[in-house]
Amino acid sequence: MTALFKDNHIRFLIVANVAIIIIAALASQGLFLDSYNIKSMAKQLPELGLLAMGIMLAMISGEGGIDLSVIGIANLAAIIAGLTAKTYFAGKEQGLSFMLVFILVALAVGIIAGLINGLLISRVGFTAILATLGTSLIYTGLAVALSGGPAVSLGYRKPFVNIGNGSFFNIPYSFIIFAFAAIAISYLLNRTAFGLRLYLMGSNAKAAHYTGINNKNILLITYTLSGVLASMAGIIIASSASSAKWDYGSSYLLVAILIAVMGGINPDGGHGRMVGLVLAGIAMQMMSSSLNLLGASVFLKNLMWGLLLLLSIVFTSSNLWQGFDILSRRSKSGGSSG
Amino acid sequence: MKKRSLMWLLAAVASLAIIAGIALAQSNYTIITVVKITGINWFNRMEQGVTEYAEATGNNATQTGPAEADPAQQLSIIRDLVARKPDAIAVVPMDPATLEPILAEAMDRGIVVVTHEATNQVNTMYDIEAFDNTAFGAGINEVIANCMGGEGKWTVFVGSLGSKTHNQWADGGIANAADNYPNMELVDAKQETFDDADQAYEKAKEILRKYPDIKGFQGSASTDVVGIGRAIDEAGLSDTVCLAGAGLPSSNVEMIESGTIDGVGYWDPADAGKAMNVVAAMVLDGVEIVDGMDLGIPGYESITLVDGAGEGKIIFGTAMKFANKDNLADHLF
Numbered sequence: 180m181t182a183l184f185k186d187n188h189i190r191f192l193i194v195a196n197v198a199i200i201i202i203a204a205l206a207s208q209g210l211f212l213d214s215y216n217i218k219s220m221a222k223q224l225p226e227l228g229l230l231a232m233g234i235m236l237a238m239i240s241g242e243g244g245i246d247l248s249v250i251g252i253a254n255l256a257a258i259i260a261g262l263t264a265k266t267y268f269a270g271k272e273q274g275l276s277f278m279l280v281f282i283l284v285a286l287a288v289g290i291i292a293g294l295i296n297g298l299l300i301s302r303v304g305f306t307a308i309l310a311t312l313g314t315s316l317i318y319t320g321l322a323v324a325l326s327g328g329p330a331v332s333l334g335y336r337k338p339f340v341n342i343g344n345g346s347f348f349n350i351p352y353s354f355i356i357f358a359f360a361a362i363a364i365s366y367l368l369n370r371t372a373f374g375l376r377l378y379l380m381g382s383n384a385k386a387a388h389y390t391g392i393n394n395k396n397i398l399l400i401t402y403t404l405s406g407v408l409a410s411m412a413g414i415i416i417a418s419s420a421s422s423a424k425w426d427y428g429s430s431y432l433l434v435a436i437l438i439a440v441m442g443g444i445n446p447d448g449g450h451g452r453m454v455g456l457v458l459a460g461i462a463m464q465m466m467s468s469s470l471n472l473l474g475a476s477v478f479l480k481n482l483m484w485g486l487l488l489l490l491s492i493v494f495t496s497s498n499l500w501q502g503f504d505i506l507s508r509r510s511k512s513g514g515s516s517g
Numbered sequence: 518m519k520k521r522s523l524m525w526l527l528a529a530v531a532s533l534a535i536i537a538g539i540a541l542a543q544s545n546y547t548i549i550t551v552v553k554i555t556g557i558n559w560f561n562r563m564e565q566g567v568t569e570y571a572e573a574t575g576n577n578a579t580q581t582g583p584a585e586a587d588p589a590q591q592l593s594i595i596r597d598l599v600a601r602k603p604d605a606i607a608v609v610p611m612d613p614a615t616l617e618p619i620l621a622e623a624m625d626r627g628i629v630v631v632t633h634e635a636t637n638q639v640n641t642m643y644d645i646e647a648f649d650n651t652a653f654g655a656g657i658n659e660v661i662a663n664c665m666g667g668e669g670k671w672t673v674f675v676g677s678l679g680s681k682t683h684n685q686w687a688d689g690g691i692a693n694a695a696d697n698y699p700n701m702e703l704v705d706a707k708q709e710t711f712d713d714a715d716q717a718y719e720k721a722k723e724i725l726r727k728y729p730d731i732k733g734f735q736g737s738a739s740t741d742v743v744g745i746g747r748a749i750d751e752a753g754l755s756d757t758v759c760l761a762g763a764g765l766p767s768s769n770v771e772m773i774e775s776g777t778i779d780g781v782g783y784w785d786p787a788d789a790g791k792a793m794n795v796v797a798a799m800v801l802d803g804v805e806i807v808d809g810m811d812l813g814i815p816g817y818e819s820i821t822l823v824d825g826a827g828e829g830k831i832i833f834g835t836a837m838k839f840a841n842k843d844n845l846a847d848h849l850f
Contacts, residue, residue, distance in 0.1 A: 335618065430585035474579055
């Protein structure tokens with residue numbers, strides 16, 4: 180726990196979150212803290228959060244690791260799953276099978292799409308940015324071709340629509356899925372051999388290779404996981420919109436990368452915590468929702484996000500905090516001698 | 518004495534209540550218009566209408582919308598608005614299907630929901646359409662027919678065969694020519710241009726080669742008149758070939774002034790924005806909206822009411838506008 184609070188990113192993000200809550204609550208005269216608004220924010224966070232998680236894993240793997248195809252995977256998974264489930268389980272009494280088939284097919288598409296990314300990067304040797312840029316166009320193109328362009332309407336089918344719209348004891352289902360994914364990935368990163376190897380490979384691929392780590396397999400698993408997380412985002416987006424379309428969330432990619440970077444994930448690899456990513460996601464969501472709540476211009480939101488990122492860079496650059504630590508130490512020692 | 522002071526007190530309370538009642542009845546509504554994209558010409562013009570409405574009525578009417586064209590962003594803006602709980606939201610959906618669950622939730626929360634350009638929206642109280650699409654198509658065709666003198670070969674383009682609106686416009690034009698101008702001969706109807714001016718240009722060049730005696734072109738996508746116009750211009754046929762279609766006058770000034778484009782049909786987004794707000798306020802006031810009603814906005818003086826896709830109704834105006842060389846100055850915004 181104490182190690183967490185020594186992390187500059189975590190420190191900054193905690194302060195930022197508290198500041199946003201206080202300012203937003205005051206400015207909106209308490210409306211921001213209304214339970215409906217909190218629930219509504221909790222429904223919006225998972226889509227971006229899951230996409231950012233996939234990008235985070237790719238970034239930790241190092242050597243310029245990134246996954247630009249997450250949106251493409253999310254939409255392709257939702258469209259294939261939607262078309263399949265609609266074809267075989269369209270009946271009124273088949274709501275439950277519709278949902279299960281949708282989820283299974285979407286996850287399967289996520290695994291396959293992620294595997295393709297992983298194979299291109301680990302076996303064929305493409306750089307991650309080129310491989311995933313290419314596949315993102317292919318996945319999106321496939322999504323357009325399969326759906327023909329317009330949205331694949333899924334109808335208002337329960338319990339499927341509940342994933343993105345419903346709640347369990349006032350906690351949105353989508354948020355439960357997000358929390359579960361965050362805990363699982365966090366466990367994987369911190370408590371398993373895979374996590375240790377991923378961090379090692381990210382900080383120094385050559386050294387990792389000489390310690391006997393199979394870098395290729397680690398990369399393959401990493402991008403497959405990213406694909407699975409993206410397809411989970413796809414399921415939630417499709418459910419909250421009760422439809423699937425190739426261009427849903429097309430503006431989310433940069434925001435997801437922004438969340439990962441602001442959460443302290445090092446784009447050079449080898450470093451980054453799930454707690455940071457979750458806190459960054461919460462900060463961004465609260466900022467955007469509070470501005471909407473106050474009726475501010477949508478362009479202000481982008482400006483504020485950019486500002487928050489710049490602030491995070493300023494406040495987390497180690498020099499600044501080192502200076503702060505030295506100063507506080509000096510003042511302490513000065514006090515004792517005097 | 519005591520009785521009297523009690524009476525005074527009661528009278529004071531009653532008058533206060535009445536004043537408060539009047540104040541409440543007049544209390545301003547918060548109506549938020551959510552458009553597809555913020556910052557483009559079309560929706561800037563709509564915002565002018567919304568602002569004018571707010572100034573005229575004292576209602577707190579504002580406009581918002583995503584900075585990028587992304588249906589998911591529009592959904593999340595509306596989700597935030599539903600949490601804010603305004604009296605009404607007026608939405609121009611990027612994709613009606615995406616918004617069904619959240620609009621249902623908004624209505625459950627007691628928010629009045631009005632839409633525009635979304636005849637297939639299930640979860641709305643009123644969807645407002647500037648005009649009947651068939652009548653609009655016939656109106657454009659009338660421009661061409663007049664220009665052609667009611668005779669000769671003509672054709673009609675659509676942005677895509679999948680677009681319901683474009684097909685209705687084209688069919689309206691075809692029906693108008695067939696019914697009223699027996700000497701107009703339709704050739705190669707409904708060429709697809711994929712909402713792309715270059716495609717329209719290529720298709721128009723093909724048609725000009727295939728039918729050297731063609732006299733009229735009708736466009737559907739706003740890019741059609743641009744591409745067809747270029748082809749006609751290059752062939753030096755501006756004076757002999759007639760061209761009209763849907764498009765914004767301000768985007769086609771040059772070709773309208775030169776006479777290449779003989780007319781563009783459009784509707785004014787400012788009036789559509791006002792109409793949405795007027796209808797939302799009427800619902801809030803409990804005013805019943807009936808067929809033939811006057812909304813007090815140009816083009817919406819005698820509305821047509823039909824059943825919508827869900828429990829709501831669709832309101833059709835007659836707000837089509839046609840701009841040509843002679844009246845262009847009145848249509849620029």
